[in-house]
Amino acid sequence: MAVRNNILPVNLVFKFILLASLITENIDLAGAWLGVNFGEDGDNLPSRTDVVKKLTDIGMKQVRIYHTYAETMSAFANSGIDLIIGISNDDFMTVLADVNSSLNWLNTNVVPYPNTNVVTITVGNEVFASDSELLIAALLPSMENLYSALQQLALDDITVTTAHAFDVMGVSYPPSAGAFKSEYLSTMTGIAEFLSRTGSFVFVNFYPYFTYEADKTNVQLSYALLGSGYLVDSGNGKVYINLLAQAVDAVYTALTAVGYGDLVVRVSEIGWPSGGGDDATVANAQTHNQNLVALVEEGTPLKPDNKVDAFLFAMFNENLKAAGVEQNWGLYYPNLTEVYHIDF
Numbered sequence: 001m002a003v004r005n006n007i008l009p010v011n012l013v014f015k016f017i018l019l020a021s022l023i024t025e026n027i028d029l030a031g032a033w034l035g036v037n038f039g040e041d042g043d044n045l046p047s048r049t050d051v052v053k054k055l056t057d058i059g060m061k062q063v064r065i066y067h068t069y070a071e072t073m074s075a076f077a078n079s080g081i082d083l084i085i086g087i088s089n090d091d092f093m094t095v096l097a098d099v100n101s102s103l104n105w106l107n108t109n110v111v112p113y114p115n116t117n118v119v120t121i122t123v124g125n126e127v128f129a130s131d132s133e134l135l136i137a138a139l140l141p142s143m144e145n146l147y148s149a150l151q152q153l154a155l156d157d158i159t160v161t162t163a164h165a166f167d168v169m170g171v172s173y174p175p176s177a178g179a180f181k182s183e184y185l186s187t188m189t190g191i192a193e194f195l196s197r198t199g200s201f202v203f204v205n206f207y208p209y210f211t212y213e214a215d216k217t218n219v220q221l222s223y224a225l226l227g228s229g230y231l232v233d234s235g236n237g238k239v240y241i242n243l244l245a246q247a248v249d250a251v252y253t254a255l256t257a258v259g260y261g262d263l264v265v266r267v268s269e270i271g272w273p274s275g276g277g278d279d280a281t282v283a284n285a286q287t288h289n290q291n292l293v294a295l296v297e298e299g300t301p302l303k304p305d306n307k308v309d310a311f312l313f314a315m316f317n318e319n320l321k322a323a324g325v326e327q328n329w330g331l332y333y334p335n336l337t338e339v340y341h342i343d344f
């Protein structure tokens with residue numbers, strides 16, 4: 001990934017940010033939100049009832065989970081939380097192999113929880129990054145099967161999508177040159193057509209942390225932390241002041257190139273680790289995530305009216321993930337103590 005930015009003198013940046021905040025005050029903020037990912041790869045996590053109580057206490061209205069464990073599905077009942085549930089890469093090829101098996105899956109994992117407000121189902125997570133041609137080929141047919149099964153069960157207010165890794169992008173800098181990897185182009189186009197036809201949206205995981213670590217020479221820390229920066233994209237005439245807007249507009253440009261620029265892009269995962277690696281500090285994680293809270297109320301230069309809905313990664317530090325940064329993305333320790341404070 002080649003993400004670069006040019007930094008102008010501080011006084012110019014400051015003027016621009018002042019101007020941007022004046023403009024923001026006139027934007028209708030209704031509908032903007034920040035959700036959180038509740039990953040369950042830990043053997044020391046709180047009871048799911050306690051998790052939902054904490055999510056409610058901090059005002060979370062949108063939560064994404066990766067599985068459909070019975071205890072978790074039950075705990076979200078009557079919570080007022082919109083829930084995005086997932087079918088894992090290990091499972092979806094089998095359970096969504098045809099419409100009948102998709103009906104079975106829904107009858108086992110969704111139908112028994114009528115008071116749990118499932119709004120979206122993600123088929124797989126970072127499927128293209130799996131490098132499995134079989135899995136990639138099965139993705140769109142699986143989404144179609146699940147969609148048909150939802151229609152048959154009259155669960156047609158539940159949308160179907162998949163969460164992409166950002167490396168579906170072949171070009172992401174500058175945003176005006178955004179393009180999907182050529183080897184994924186036809187599948188991505190098919191998925192975009194499906195999402196458009198079924199009233200769904202594009203979901204993409206984006207990690208400013210990894211972008212920064214991969215190219216510290218060209219990416220400024222403050223820009224990656226979504227604080228300040230200044231990039232003029234001569235290709236589209238837009239000005240970017242943070243890495244998230246730049247990444248999302250690259251995806252919009254790639255979608256426009258395949259004919260689906262009207263799809264809404266949402267960020268399925270974004271965060272910053274608080275330990276376990278270079279620049280993975282509590283201070284950086286707190287700064288990044290607090291800046292993110294403000295950003296989701298804004299659109300991007302290409303789509304000023306589309307608020308950047310995003311899911312923060314993640315609710316808890318998860319001790320069954322790989323050692324290092326992977327275990328340190330949480331807002332909370334498993335004992336429900338804050339790793340750092342965020343005002344939502």
Ligand SMILES: *[C@@H]1O[C@H](CO)[C@@H](O)[C@H](O)[C@H]1NC(C)=O
Nearest residue numbers: 097098099100101102103104
């Ligand atoms: C799907 O299930 C129904 C009801 O059990 C059955 O009648 C039908 O033959 C099945 N269709 C396929 C394609 O297996």
Ligand SMILES: *[C@@H]1O[C@H](CO)[C@@H](O)[C@H](O)[C@H]1NC(C)=O
Nearest residue numbers: 332333334335336337338339
């Ligand atoms: C919660 O866990 C963290 C990390 O292990 C620890 O530092 C903190 O003291 C614990 N808090 C309580 C109240 O036990």
